[in-house]
Amino acid sequence: MVERKKENTEIDLTKLLFLYLRKWWLILLCAIAGGGIMYFYTTNFVTPMYQAGVTIYVNNVESGQQIDYISGSNLTASQQLVSTYVNIIRSDTVLEKVADSMEMDISAEYIRSIMSASQVGETELFDVYISHPDPEMAALIANAVAEVAPGEIENFVEGSSTKIVDYAKVPGAPYSPSYRKNVMLGAAVGVILIVALLTVRDLLDVRIKKEEDLLEISDLPVLGRIPVFTSGKGQK
Numbered sequence: 028m029v030e031r032k033k034e035n036t037e038i039d040l041t042k043l044l045f046l047y048l049r050k051w052w053l054i055l056l057c058a059i060a061g062g063g064i065m066y067f068y069t070t071n072f073v074t075p076m077y078q079a080g081v082t083i084y085v086n087n088v089e090s091g092q093q094i095d096y097i098s099g100s101n102l103t104a105s106q107q108l109v110s111t112y113v114n115i116i117r118s119d120t121v122l123e124k125v126a127d128s129m130e131m132d133i134s135a136e137y138i139r140s141i142m143s144a145s146q147v148g149e150t151e152l153f154d155v156y157i158s159h160p161d162p163e164m165a166a167l168i169a170n171a172v173a174e175v176a177p178g179e180i181e182n183f184v185e186g187s188s189t190k191i192v193d194y195a196k197v198p199g200a201p202y203s204p205s206y207r208k209n210v211m212l213g214a215a216v217g218v219i220l221i222v223a224l225l226t227v228r229d230l231l232d233v234r235i236k237k238e239e240d241l242l243e244i245s246d247l248p249v250l251g252r253i254p255v256f257t258s259g260k261g262q263k
Contacts, residue, residue, distance in 0.1 A: 046229055047222065054221050059065025062210040068210045075201035076161035081173040082192040085109050085151045107154045110190065112180055113144040116155060116172065122178045125171050138168060152192065164196045168196035 047054065085108050115121060122135035122142075144155045155172055159165035177189040 043226060043229065046225060050221075050225055053225075054218055057093070057217040058214040059217075061213035061220075063218075065209045065213025066206065069204050070220040071203045074160050075208075076158050076160060076203040077165045077200075078156050078158045078200045078202045079162070079169040079195040079198055080154045080156040080193075081195050082147070082152055082154050083112070083168050083173070083177070084190045084192050085112055085153065085157075086188045086190065088102040108184065109146045109151065111184065113153060115183050116144060116176045116179050117142065119170075121176055124179065125168075125175045127165070128175055129171050138172075141168070145222045151154055157195070159205075160200075177203040187205075 059108060119135050119138055122138045126135050128134050138157075138190050141158050143158070144153060144157065146153045155169065155176070157165045157169040157172070159168065173194055175192065180189050
């Protein structure tokens with residue numbers, strides 16, 4: 028069999044495109060297979076996580092103090108205090124009291140590992156979220172934080188206070204994993220792998236298949252061609 032030898036091999040993108048179009052069924056099959064494998068993995072090996080959260084309002088005015096209005100400077104100060112309050116809530120002092128209030132075999136370090144807190148936009152509100160495989164436990168821990176944290180924050184930061192805007196509710200559906208995202212990721216991986224395989228296979232194939240292949244490697248004219256003979260009933 029004659030092989031094509033070429034020092035500088037150029038990638039013909041148009042040729043590869045037509046190759047992908049001819050193999051569309053294989054690419055589709057690999058996408059379905061990749062998505063199916065990822066769905067099976069997510070369903071059987073990934074633990075669903077539920078998230079419950081409380082919303083806390085930050086006020087730079089001491090609790091119980093009466094004010095006629097909230098000025099822009101008060102709001103700005105409250106926004107700046109949010110990051111300080113978040114760090115206080117994540118401290119051992121606060122989380123140990125949260126753990127003690129629950130009267131369960133739970134540690135401050137564990138609560139910290141499943142807790143996240145972030146400011147709501149550029150407002151003086153921030154959310155505290157608890158992620159747990161048990162939705163009821165997630166809500167229970169989040170509400171325990173809401174009960175303990177405001178009083179502890181006021182002890183640390185004089186002249187300021189916090190209020191609970193929303194308490195945690197038992198989540199009805201897991202927030203993680205995202206089946207749709209994982210299935211799409213699996214399908215994308217399947218497509219990438221089969222496209223890469225087809226591309227490498229085509230680039231490594233140096234066989235002479237048609238007249239154009241000869242013209243690419245030689246300036247000599249093609250003098251003849253061997254026809255393809257077929258035999259069968261009804262053929263002349």
